[in-house]
Amino acid sequence: MKRKQPPGYDRLCRELSAEERASKEANGIIPVVRFKIPLTGRTGFDDIIRGSVVFENSTLDDFVLLKSDGYPTYHLANVVDDHFMAISHVLRAEEWLSSVPRHVLLYRALGFEPPQFAHLPMLLGPDRSKLSKRHGAVAVTEYRDQGYLPEAMVNFLALLGWSLDDKTEILSREELVANFTLDRISQTAAIFNPEKLGWMDGVYIRRLEPADFVLRSLPFLERDLPAEVARPLDIDYVRRVLPLVQERARTLSEVAELTRFFFVTETMNDPALLIAKEMDRASTLKTLKVSLERLGSLPAFDEESLETVLRPLAEELALKTGQLFGTLRVAVTGRTAAPPLFQTMAVLGKTLCLNRIETALTKLS
RNA sequence: GGCGCAUUCGUCUAGGGGUUUAGGACACCUCCCUCUCAAGGAGGAGAUCACCGGUUCGAAUCCGGUAUGCGCUACCA
Numbered sequence: 001m002k003r004k005q006p007p008g009y010d011r012l013c014r015e016l017s018a019e020e021r022a023s024k025e026a027n028g029i030i031p032v033v034r035f036k037i038p039l040t041g042r043t044g045f046d047d048i049i050r051g052s053v054v055f056e057n058s059t060l061d062d063f064v065l066l067k068s069d070g071y072p073t074y075h076l077a078n079v080v081d082d083h084f085m086a087i088s089h090v091l092r093a094e095e096w097l098s099s100v101p102r103h104v105l106l107y108r109a110l111g112f113e114p115p116q117f118a119h120l121p122m123l124l125g126p127d128r129s130k131l132s133k134r135h136g137a138v139a140v141t142e143y144r145d146q147g148y149l150p151e152a153m154v155n156f157l158a159l160l161g162w163s164l165d166d167k168t169e170i171l172s173r174e175e176l177v178a179n180f181t182l183d184r185i186s187q188t189a190a191i192f193n194p195e196k197l198g199w200m201d202g203v204y205i206r207r208l209e210p211a212d213f214v215l216r217s218l219p220f221l222e223r224d225l226p227a228e229v230a231r232p233l234d235i236d237y238v239r240r241v242l243p244l245v246q247e248r249a250r251t252l253s254e255v256a257e258l259t260r261f262f263f264v265t266e267t268m269n270d271p272a273l274l275i276a277k278e279m280d281r282a283s284t285l286k287t288l289k290v291s292l293e294r295l296g297s298l299p300a301f302d303e304e305s306l307e308t309v310l311r312p313l314a315e316e317l318a319l320k321t322g323q324l325f326g327t328l329r330v331a332v333t334g335r336t337a338a339p340p341l342f343q344t345m346a347v348l349g350k351t352l353c354l355n356r357i358e359t360a361l362t363k364l365s
Numbered sequence: 366g367g368c369g370c371a372u373u374c375g376u377c378u379a380g381g382g383g384u385u386u387a388g389g390a391c392a393c394c395u396c397c398c399u400c401u402c403a404a405g406g407a408g409g410a411g412a413u414c415a416c417c418g419g420u421u422c423g424a425a426u427c428c429g430g431u432a433u434g435c436g437c438u439a440c441c442a
Contacts, residue, residue, distance in 0.1 A: 055369075060368090199392085200390095247403060325401075326401065
């Protein structure tokens with residue numbers, strides 16, 4: 001190729017006589033069996049997706065049918081196997097298009113009726129080249145391990161190169177099989193867009209029954225939560241924690257990170273975060289102290305009671321709710337972004353919350 | 366190099382001669398909701414339909430060429 005020579009077999013042994021063949025074999029040459037392509041004419045077929053495709057036979061080389069180890073190549077095996085399995089339609093990626101003439105020539109030579117062919121558009125990496133290992137995941141199992149739901153994966157993949165209409169994005173597997181038709185497959189290769197996959201996975205996660213979400217997330221929590229967290233996890237606690245993050249996760253593997261502070265003991269890493277906008281150390285310390293008192297005397301620690309105490313408290317301290325709740329959020333979770341405060345505190349429980357607020361108080365002063 | 370396939374917003378796509386000021390989705394931006402983050406709602410920006418020529422009263426839609434991209438060009442699949 002580099003020397004601008006047409007690559008491929010040079011047909012050196014195409015017309016060997018019986019004696020020549022015998023002599024070569026006597027010299028220990030182990031032969032391969034090739035297909036003798038007609039030197040002239042053309043071979044074409046009707047692709048379901050691309051229409052008529054025609055090749056000049058002269059551009060085809062005498063490809064190998066049987067390797068020197070006696071095993072068939074894909075070309076031979078595929079044709080023979082498909083014929084005996086009575087395959088009616090061959091659907092495969094576009095990268096196979098150029099080998100179809102070899103296959104139809106083989107079908108004919110064998111006296112078989114060629115099947116119908118449909119060459120699907122390929123999946124490309126972000127650099128527009130054939131999806132491969134260097135683009136990240138190629139095997140669907142890798143996506144499963146990364147926390148993508150199979151049903152989201154199926155939906156997403158189906159929409160790469162196929163569409164139902166001009167609007168529908170979310171289709172169940174059942175809707176897919178009921179509506180899928182070859183004639184709506186597009187002819188252009190599609191670049192795999194991980195952003196959209198993430199969005200779609202989030203849609204599917206939100207649609208999960210809460211109990212199912214727990215079931216599906218559990219293995220990821222067991223796998224990804226820090227080692228210091230005791231295993232097996234307390235399933236009842238997990239069941240109360242997870243609903244708070246179901247609509248916030250795009251993949252199941254994000255669940256561990258989103259819920260981490262519910263499980264680990266040490267959460268206050270950056271006390272500076274405690275100081276809310278337009279507040280200082282002194283006012284924050286005061287806020288934490290008063291909150292500690294009020295919360296400590298709270299008989300019930302459920303969402304409603306918490307709200308009933310904390311909302312008026314903001315006003316009493318002349319703070320915006322955002323400032324009070326923000327400070328408490330950091331105190332109790334260690335982070336500025338978390339599920340709604342009252343629900344979070346209710347799940348964490350009174351003891352843990354009070355402890356964490358005390359810790360925050362100590363770390364800040 | 367040869368052969369083949371393809372070419373509509375950044376990406377996935379609808380649309381297949383007049384209904385198109387080219388529709389939807391992801392991402393992006395703004396606003397609303399709101400204790401943060403999400404989710405949700407309402408808007409916005411984003412495509413001279415690769416280019417050139419032809420057919421036609423009329424072309425994103427049909428035809429040809431060019432360009433570009435991709436694939437194949439193995440005793441791989």
